[in-house]
Amino acid sequence: MAKAFSAPGKALLAGGYLVLDPKYKAYVVALSSRMHAVVEHAPSNESRVTVESSQFNNDRWSYKIEKNGAGNFIPVEANNLQNPFIEKTILNVFNYSQPENGIDIKISIYSDAGYHSQANSVVKKNQYNSFNFYKETVANVPKTGLGSSAGLVTVVTSALLSCFLQNFDLKSTETQTCIHNLAQVSHCQAQGKVGSGFDVAAATFGSILYQRFDPALINDLPDVSSSAEYKETLNKLVSKTSWKFSAEKINLPKGLKVVIGDVNNGSETTKLVAEVKEWRAHNGSRAKDVYNCIDEGNMRFIQGLEQLNELAEKDPESYTNVIKSIDTKRTVNPALLNIITGVFQARGNFRIITQESGAQVEPMAQKTLLDSATELPGVLTGMIPGAGGYDAIALITTADCPIHELAKENDFLANVTFLDLKQESAGLQEEDQAHYTNLN
Ligand SMILES: Nc1ncnc2c1ncn2[C@@H]1O[C@H](COP(=O)(O)OP(=O)(O)O)[C@@H](O)[C@H]1O
Numbered sequence: 553m554a555k556a557f558s559a560p561g562k563a564l565l566a567g568g569y570l571v572l573d574p575k576y577k578a579y580v581v582a583l584s585s586r587m588h589a590v591v592e593h594a595p596s597n598e599s600r601v602t603v604e605s606s607q608f609n610n611d612r613w614s615y616k617i618e619k620n621g622a623g624n625f626i627p628v629e630a631n632n633l634q635n636p637f638i639e640k641t642i643l644n645v646f647n648y649s650q651p652e653n654g655i656d657i658k659i660s661i662y663s664d665a666g667y668h669s670q671a672n673s674v675v676k677k678n679q680y681n682s683f684n685f686y687k688e689t690v691a692n693v694p695k696t697g698l699g700s701s702a703g704l705v706t707v708v709t710s711a712l713l714s715c716f717l718q719n720f721d722l723k724s725t726e727t728q729t730c731i732h733n734l735a736q737v738s739h740c741q742a743q744g745k746v747g748s749g750f751d752v753a754a755a756t757f758g759s760i761l762y763q764r765f766d767p768a769l770i771n772d773l774p775d776v777s778s779s780a781e782y783k784e785t786l787n788k789l790v791s792k793t794s795w796k797f798s799a800e801k802i803n804l805p806k807g808l809k810v811v812i813g814d815v816n817n818g819s820e821t822t823k824l825v826a827e828v829k830e831w832r833a834h835n836g837s838r839a840k841d842v843y844n845c846i847d848e849g850n851m852r853f854i855q856g857l858e859q860l861n862e863l864a865e866k867d868p869e870s871y872t873n874v875i876k877s878i879d880t881k882r883t884v885n886p887a888l889l890n891i892i893t894g895v896f897q898a899r900g901n902f903r904i905i906t907q908e909s910g911a912q913v914e915p916m917a918q919k920t921l922l923d924s925a926t927e928l929p930g931v932l933t934g935m936i937p938g939a940g941g942y943d944a945i946a947l948i949t950t951a952d953c954p955i956h957e958l959a960k961e962n963d964f965l966a967n968v969t970f971l972d973l974k975q976e977s978a979g980l981q982e983e984d985q986a987h988y989t990n991l992n
């Protein structure tokens with residue numbers, strides 16, 4: 553019987569760069585663009601995993617699972633096609649599960665529209681889902697930055713584990729932790745670096761306040777190509793080690809929404825991160841002060857959001873008026889002021905980093921764009937999400953702020969494409985496998 557899973561995309565609204573250090577918290581919203589995997593399996597003489605992503609010119613990767621000299625499971629693609637995210641996910645789930653018998657697994661991937669530019673695509677849909685189909689392989693379609701690879705690794709990890717684990721139960725903390733830990737390992741190996749992991753955490757747990765795990769957990773794994781210890785160490789790491797990360801559930805306050813505006817697809821996160829790290833390493837105490845000022849701003853922003861959530865609960869009538877006051881641009885509500893001034897403080901300090909490090913985290917063009925956008929009625933605040941750069945802006949607006957209309961009326965928004973997304977609290981979830989058939 554086939555099973556299906558989906559996981560959300562993300563935007564990091566507060567905590568970019570700081571989240572690489574376990575001492576700082578990040579505010580991560582999960583978004584309604586989801587990655588999906590439908591899986592079925594059957595016994596077989598030898599083990600194979602075929603992954604199909606039909607939306608992208610019928611992309612298909614077919615792996616035979618072999619054992620190497622060290623006794624570890626290694627997926628080998630039949631036509632030498634590369635998809636490191638899929639390959640590392642298969643490698644780790646097999647070495648974790650260590651199946652004794654052969655198994656033939658077939659996975660179909662579907663991704664919602666928000667992850668990629670929709671140019672040059674056609675929509676195919678059924679009663680439940682609607683997906684964009686392209687004439688290009690996935691790596692050639694421009695991305696919007698919602699974390700397609702993290703979503704992919706998380707749903708494929710779930711799909712594969714569901715074939716092996718007797719007590720697989722997405723609702724149990726044990727299963728969720730197992731999926732999260734394995735997905736972090738695979739995602740880092742595929743990227744060739746240990747990032748903060750906020751994207752995989754959001755794909756698994758949904759909207760969260762996130763503090764990272766110690767990167768040594770993953771860096772210290774032995775080499776799968778030569779070490780007979782790999783399987784054992786991976787098992788201990790995934791199921792018997794406390795990762796000491798934190799992923800506390802959060803929700804944007806009622807009556808507010810997050811709006812992601814795609815500006816450009818040019819900035820390279822890896823390069824920006826390297827430049828900021830270099831600046832931090834050479835500017836000891838100054839960098840510490842700047843980071844702490846950003847953190848102070850972030851914490852005020854988060855506190856403001858919490859205060860709004862509390863007011864919504866305690867006094868819904870006053871709350872409605874507070875949300876309405878966003879339209880006037882003259883609010884004096886302390887929660888709203890915490891949000892506005894907190895973001896302002898973080899942004900100002902990111903511009904210091906931009907100036908001193910040369911990393912274009914909040915470049916002048918983005919500053920001007922955000923300054924103008926946050927003046928619009930119904931817009932509470934705005935920031936450069938994630939690593940920043942020229943890629944995108946994020947705005948927090950009232951739920952009924954007509955952002956598409958405002959974009960038509962204001963020339964400074966001419967180059968911004970607002971994505972049709974909303975904040976979502978749910979992380980990884982099981983879906984009905986029948987919802988992916990008869991797309992046309
Ligand atoms: N729908 C999909 N089907 C198959 N592979 C995908 C899909 N979406 C993303 N990927 C994989 O993830 C890669 C993009 O990952 P990455 O560069 O980290 O971008 P992102 O920031 O969106 O995660 C693609 O080149 C491909 O290997």
Ligand SMILES: C[C@@](O)(CCOP(=O)(O)OP(=O)(O)O)CC(=O)O
Nearest residue numbers: 568569571699747748749821938939
């Ligand atoms: C700088 C960072 O803290 C945030 C980067 O966030 P993005 O959302 O820009 O990430 P990508 O999906 O990899 O492009 C690095 C990190 O946390 O790993």
